[in-house]
Amino acid sequence: MVNWPVILSIAKTHLFSKIKQTATAALGVTFGIGAYITLVSFMTGMNKMLDDLILNQTPHIHIYNEIEPSKEQPITLYDQFENSVNIIHSIKPKLGQKKIHNALPIIKYLNENKKIKGAIPQIKTQIFYISGNIEIGGNLTGINPIEEAKLFNIGDYIIEGSPEALHNTDNGILLGAGLAKKMSLSVGDRVQISTIKGAVFPLKIVGIYQSGISDIDDIQSFANIKTVQKIMGEAENYITDINVKLFDINYALPLSKKIEQQFDLKAIDVNTANAQFETGTTIRNIITYAVSITLLIVAGFGIYNILNMLIYEKMNDIAILKATGFSGEDVQLIFMSMAVLIGLIGGLLGLIVGFGLSHIIDNVPFKTQALPTIETFPVNFNAWFYLIGISFAMISTFLAGYLPSNKAKKIDPVHIIRGQ
Amino acid sequence: MKTILEAKNINKFFEKPVKFHVLKNINFKINKGEFVSIMGKSGCGKSTLLYILSTMDTEYEGELLLNNELITNQTRKQLSYIRNKHIGFVFQFHYLLSDFTVLENVMLPAKKLAEKSHKEIKDDAMQKLTMLNIGHLANKRASRISGGEKQRVAIARALINNPSIIMGDEPTGNLDTQNSENVFNIFKELSTQHGLSLLVVTHDEDFAKKTDRIIQMEDGRIIS
Numbered sequence A: 001m002v003n004w005p006v007i008l009s010i011a012k013t014h015l016f017s018k019i020k021q022t023a024t025a026a027l028g029v030t031f032g033i034g035a036y037i038t039l040v041s042f043m044t045g046m047n048k049m050l051d052d053l054i055l056n057q058t059p060h061i062h063i064y065n066e067i068e069p070s071k072e073q074p075i076t077l078y079d080q081f082e083n084s085v086n087i088i089h090s091i092k093p094k095l096g097q098k099k100i101h102n103a104l105p106i107i108k109y110l111n112e113n114k115k116i117k118g119a120i121p122q123i124k125t126q127i128f129y130i131s132g133n134i135e136i137g138g139n140l141t142g143i144n145p146i147e148e149a150k151l152f153n154i155g156d157y158i159i160e161g162s163p164e165a166l167h168n169t170d171n172g173i174l175l176g177a178g179l180a181k182k183m184s185l186s187v188g189d190r191v192q193i194s195t196i197k198g199a200v201f202p203l204k205i206v207g208i209y210q211s212g213i214s215d216i217d218d219i220q221s222f223a224n225i226k227t228v229q230k231i232m233g234e235a236e237n238y239i240t241d242i243n244v245k246l247f248d249i250n251y252a253l254p255l256s257k258k259i260e261q262q263f264d265l266k267a268i269d270v271n272t273a274n275a276q277f278e279t280g281t282t283i284r285n286i287i288t289y290a291v292s293i294t295l296l297i298v299a300g301f302g303i304y305n306i307l308n309m310l311i312y313e314k315m316n317d318i319a320i321l322k323a324t325g326f327s328g329e330d331v332q333l334i335f336m337s338m339a340v341l342i343g344l345i346g347g348l349l350g351l352i353v354g355f356g357l358s359h360i361i362d363n364v365p366f367k368t369q370a371l372p373t374i375e376t377f378p379v380n381f382n383a384w385f386y387l388i389g390i391s392f393a394m395i396s397t398f399l400a401g402y403l404p405s406n407k408a409k410k411i412d413p414v415h416i417i418r419g420q
Numbered sequence B: 001m002k003t004i005l006e007a008k009n010i011n012k013f014f015e016k017p018v019k020f021h022v023l024k025n026i027n028f029k030i031n032k033g034e035f036v037s038i039m040g041k042s043g044c045g046k047s048t049l050l051y052i053l054s055t056m057d058t059e060y061e062g063e064l065l066l067n068n069e070l071i072t073n074q075t076r077k078q079l080s081y082i083r084n085k086h087i088g089f090v091f092q093f094h095y096l097l098s099d100f101t102v103l104e105n106v107m108l109p110a111k112k113l114a115e116k117s118h119k120e121i122k123d124d125a126m127q128k129l130t131m132l133n134i135g136h137l138a139n140k141r142a143s144r145i146s147g148g149e150k151q152r153v154a155i156a157r158a159l160i161n162n163p164s165i166i167m168g169d170e171p172t173g174n175l176d177t178q179n180s181e182n183v184f185n186i187f188k189e190l191s192t193q194h195g196l197s198l199l200v201v202t203h204d205e206d207f208a209k210k211t212d213r214i215i216q217m218e219d220g221r222i223i224s
């Protein structure tokens, strides 16, 4: 039977009578845990931002029709040449391959899949922007602005205007920021574009698009799907790309394979399309883990050291307690509760310090062209970090208290008394 | 007469620095209510014997019985309970918990025993302190009182659980004649009125002469 009130009151007296050491030990914990939380929140915040930079606007699966020569040339279908070698020079891709056949039923079918958050159509086409007597080559993508904003956050990259504005304007265009600058155009102006076939259309600028990647911003613009179909003189079922967003990105690869098989289309998942992205994420994660584990271990050793000293200073008290009838277990519990109390107080303070520092970082302005939506440093406020932090404080102080207190438990009081 | 404490053939060796036979064939009994003193030259093994009798030192040969029960080879946990309930110990040098007040020092063994309420323990402790003329020090830190006062606090602490036997290693060594006499009278009264047994090491001939029996030691042996 353990007499907790007595044990805790002794632990409390020890802690308060050596308030400086107690404070030092607790502050050691506070510093370790606070630094851990700050760093891990900041680093994962950064990582997440960098990931989002790609994931926000990248479809998890991109479905399109690749321009490639047919694998089966007519000659292979002809039985008579089955056993002979045929050599065909200068194979050319088939005409009209860009269009996805039955795009609308496919989109409908995909949207019924429970794993898919949304599948939306796009039309990609090459055009020329006409500025005076110069023609600038570029891309015009036909989109469904509202859906595009919902699934791929295009709104984040529209620095002037809005997806709704595009949706509501029939002959509207979202002009790339680089283009707007080159041609000295701004929202409300008109821009002439010409198709490859030579038809010229005036479009009204309803917004400016900036992805942060200047190679893109110098050529890319967006318009409503209908507008693009009209410009190209195509029917309403003319769709060149389908972009799919999933609930769980891990299904991207298997699902893309399935789509390829089922519809005989090219379906590329996000990781295949951005192989360097995954590698970068992995490396950043490894660095984050390495740094946080190092921090926690350093904090753990500090805790161990201070508690060890605290206990050796109290050897005299240990002998007296044992001589007057406290058992080894009682003595151990006294020191363990001291350790755990230090861990708890220091750890909780560490959480507060960590939260405070994270909050400060979260408010430090951080502006960069590449990330139009970011105003301050990104910080990931994740309850898990706080849980890990306090658990680690408790576990490490427990261990740090356990080893020396176990020694105190075993020692014979006479050894201490005679040793004086 | 009921035997409280019995030592049978106690032998003790120190291994370091050289093998040293410090206690040789110690045999004696202490009865209930008996007030016994131990005398002997410095270094003859009195403290060593007392540590063994008080169960704090378990590295010895021979048998030790408390209330006719063998306590040799009992577990540490059992021994700490025995020390708590049955044995009051006053060290040669006053050992108090310096971070605690005088009152808390006296109360702690009783709190550990947990047989009485907090208030009873406090009243008991105050009564013991007053009896030893140090009631006014109750709320002082144990590190801030004189040597003689500390010794009396240690005596109060030894008495708090109404043990079967009190062992003292020169419990009056630091006291003036008047206080020494007071302690003696308290001990005497406890032994005659309450049947408490006492085993006290002393160098004070007058003190020893007034006790019921004197055990004389020389070179680790009892000579009379």
Ligand SMILES: Nc1ncnc2c1ncn2[C@@H]1O[C@H](COP(=O)(O)OP(=O)(O)OP(=O)(O)O)[C@@H](O)[C@H]1O
Residues within 6 Å of the ligand: A418, B014, B016, B017, B020, B022, B040, B041, B042, B043, B044, B045, B046, B047, B048, B049, B092
């Ligand atoms: N830890 C030890 N290791 C080796 N020898 C020891 C140890 N402790 C004590 N001794 C020796 O054992 C002998 C008995 O010591 P003890 O402390 O019992 O003497 P004592 O009779 O209490 O003397 P005093 O009256 O001065 O207190 C002494 O000769 C001492 O040197």
Ligand SMILES: [Mg+2]
Residues within 6 Å of the ligand: B046, B047, B048, B092, B169
């Ligand atoms: Mg001695």
